Amino acid sequence: MYLETPEGIYLALRPAGLPVRVLAFAIDLLLRAALLAFAGAAWLYLGKFGLGLASISAFLLLWGYMVLFEVLNQGRSPGKQIMGLQVIYSDGTPIDWSGSLIRNLLRVIDLLPFAYCIGILCLLNSARFQRLGDLAAGTLVIYEARPTQRKSLPEVTASPSARTLTRNEQHALLNFAERQQQLPKRRSEELAAIIAPALHIEPAQAVSGLYAIARSILGLR
Amino acid sequence: MHLNQVQVLLRPRNSWEAMDLGILLARRHAGLLMATWAAITLPFFVLLTLLFWQQPTLPALIIWWLKPAFERLPLHILSKALFANTPRFTDSIKAWPTLLKLQLLASLTWRRLSLRRSFTLPIQQFEGLAGAARQQRVLTLTHKYKQVPTWLTILGIHIEMALWLGMVVLLYLLIPAQLQADWSWSSLLTVSHSEWLWFEHLSNLLYVLVLIVWEPVYVACGFTLYLNRRIELEAWDIELAFQGLAQRLKNSPLLIVFALLCLFPYSDTALAQSAETEVISSASEELDTNGPRLLKQLLNSEQAQQSIKQILDAPPFKTYKITKSWHFNDPSSTEYTSPNWLNQLLKQLSFTIQSLLWLLLLVISVIMLWHYRQWLRAFAQQRQPRQQYNPAPKQRVLGLEVSSDSLPDDLVASAHTLWSDNPRAALSLLYRGLLNHLLEVQALPLSTAHTEDEVLAMSQNLPKPLQCYSQQLTVHWKNLAWGQQTLNHAEFVQLCTDWQQLQSQEAKP
Structure with missing residues (x-):
């Protein structure tokens, strides 16, 4: 899903699905259950006062x-943070009190009739989950946008594309060079053979030729 | 397999996103997937229920156990749909028996309890490997994906259970409260088994219905996980981009050949020869952008103009729309030539009308100027210093002018002349005379805000005759001014003589 800001920048939002x-x-x-267990312990040890504390914390x-x-x-929330998720407004702005309150109060409807049945069906049936x-x-x-480490390119002498x-x-070529580790050698050669003639590269050096172009795209030497 | 027909955006995703893609894929083809799943499971379930009516656990167990066999059909449909070749309902049902032939026994026995079922099924179904080769392939593909397919199955079990319990609870909630009043769980446990057979079969049915919704999604998620792994390993996205690039560059070799042809034959002499003519022609054609120019270049002006025109004619700049409507036949199609004299007459007439119109314009402008002359003068004279004109403040009491110069010299005589046709003016003249007297001779601080009675009250300390006179006059004036009651002539004469007496008394000392 793409959003365009008034400045003409495209933001890619990747809505997270059911699983x-x-x-x-x-x-x-689980986290809440653990916290609640602590509160229950307070009830056991502190008597009526503990019961009050426990109810408030519940x-x-x-x-x-x-x-x-x-x-x-x-x-x-902690669970979302662990799974790399984030709640935002659908126009890309950060969530505030009203949005979060509405969202979480309607949880009561979503968990009807049992164990989030309505929520599950809604998530399955909604294009943006x-x-x-x-x-x-x-x-x-x-999915939270986390900064990614750019992978290193193969060490060849850069040469611009013909x-x-x-x-x-250019993206595809960069991808090709960056994913050299994952791709089997024969598959790389196969892919390079597709465009080597069009880019006037010798078929024998097709793969390294493409790496060289990728380096020149990034401005490396 | 043609990658350029693929119906999803090819890019390597993280494994969770890959599953989300599966959900979207299942959603897009939800109708077909659910209908085919229902078509193969529901009749089977009904048959099983009838066969094992006394053992209600068995039908659900058998359906559950046979899931891998059923799952081959949604997978088949999805794989076709991914490449824009969605099969029809009947075709997919017909394809199912052939799908079952491949390693069915293994799927239903030792691979049945594998938690990575959804992920390995595509390997088996699409690649058809067996034995050691399959083992090797599964190892390769699951190298990075050891956990995720397992998680998918675990989540799947929970979601199935949640939906099934949800349906049961929904049914329970729909039972009227009056019926529930005498239920107790102990009695539910002690009732004989056979009485609740229908309920168990009902819950089996609910389970089968839940599977109709969930199983296509589960299969699709496994499928897209497999797909994602292959996109990663075989760089399908790069292949697609490279194919596009190769295609784009292949489409333009004509241009290259043309460029080479243009460049090579021009040896130095050829360039020198043409230079002379070029100088001459460039002088005349430099400003003419429409003529052919820059002919020696790779892209000459004609081609450029043409492609510019093509681009400008294309939709973002110009959209063509065909609209149809009714028209009368064109009357101008019948040729008609008017005679010469008529043409002459028309010419003269048009000249006359034109002159008249100009005249009219002239007249109107003159009238306008005349009409707004004051206004124009105001603007024209603005430069001259404005003359300061401060009129002496007028003395007004009760809205009447009471200054000496506004009154006639012989007050009584003028009042008498006014009396015959305007008694009101006559009396007001007398009253103004009194006020003037009070103001200037007696120096009472009268102001324009005072009323008649207030003036009277202020004249309390004056000499008796004056006080008396002003009382009488005020009464008459009030009657006339506010009550429209005219005094008679004798009273008026009396007032006049009183005033003269007062004036003469004033003059004596």
Whole structure:
């Protein structure tokens, strides 16, 4: 899914689907259960006062856990953070109190009639993986954009391409060079053979020729 | 397999995203996938239920156990649909028996409990490997994906259970509360087994219905995981891009040949010869952008113009729309030539009308200037210093002018002349005279805000005759001014003589 900002920049948002969100929710659930167990221990040891504490913390865990984490931790509850997810508004802006509250209050509807049946069906049926709460609040759960380490290119002498390449084609060439580790040697040769003649590269040095072009695209020597 | 027909965006994704792609794929073909799954499982389930009516656990167990056999059909449909070749319902059902032939026994026995079932099924079904080769292939593909297919199956079990329990709970919620009142769990446990057979079969049915929704998604997720692994390993996205690049560059070799042809024959002498003519022609054609120019270049102006025109004619700049509507036949198609004299007459007439119109314009502008002359003068004279004109402040009391120069010299005589046709003016003249007297001779601080009664009250300290006179006059004036009651002539004469007496008394001392 792509958003265009007023400055003309394309932002790629990748909405997260059912499996990863179920897992994130399970992590959150376990965490809350553990915290609740602590509260229960307080009840055992502190008597009535402990019971009060336990009820208050149970209430906070039930209603506040998700909202607080989402608003104060860039849309990430601990489970989401572990799975690399993030809640944002569907226009790409960060989530705030109202969005998070609506989203998490409607959780009650999503978990009807049992174990999030409605939520699961909604997620399966929505193109952007939104459950009812997300639809009401206009929010999305997306994969967090984490900075990636650019992989090193093979060590060959750079030489520019004989022909002009569009941006997508340059991307493909860079990808080809960066994924040299994953690709089997014969497959690399096969791929290089597709465009070697068009780029006036000797078939024998097709692969290294493409690596050289990729280096020149990046401005390396 | 033609990669350029693939229906999804090819790029290496992380494994969770790959599963999401599976969900979207299953969603796009949801109708077909669910219908075919229902078509092969539901009749089978009904048959099983009838066969094992007394053992309600068996039908669900058998359906569950045979899942890998059923899963081959959605996988087949998805693989076709991925390359834009979605089969029809009947075709897919017909294809199912042939799909079952491949290693069915293995799938249903020792591979049945494998948690990576969804991921290895495509390997088996599409690559048809067996024995050591298959083992090797599975190892290669699962090298990085040891956990994810397992997680998919574990999540799948939970989601299946959640949906199934959800359906059961929904049914329970739909039971009216009156019926539930006398339920107790102990009695539910003690009722004889046979009475609840229908309920167990019902819950089996719910399970089968849940599978209709979930299984296509599960298979699709496994399929896209497999697909993603192959995209990674074989760089399908790069292949697609390279093919596009090769295609693009292949389409333009004509241009290259043309360029070579253009460049080579021009030896130095040829260039020298043409230079002279070029100088002459360039002088005349330099500014003419429409003529053919820059002929010696790789891309001459004609070609450039042509491609510019093509681009400008294409949709983003110009959109062609064909609209149809009714028209009368064109009347101008019948030729008609008017006689010469008529043409002359028309010419003269048009000249006359034109002159008249010009005249009209002239007249209107003159009238406008005349009409707005004051306004124009105001603008024209703005430069001259404005004359300061400060009129002496007028003395007004009760809205009447009371300064001495606004009154006639002989007050009584003028009042008498006014009396016959305008008694109101006459009386007001007398009253103004009184006010003037009070203001200037007696020096009362009268202002324009005072009323008649207030003036009267201020004249309390004046000499008796004046006070008396002003009382009388005020009463009459009020009656006339506010009540429209005219005093009679005798009273008026009396007032006049009183005023004269007062004036003469003033003059004596």
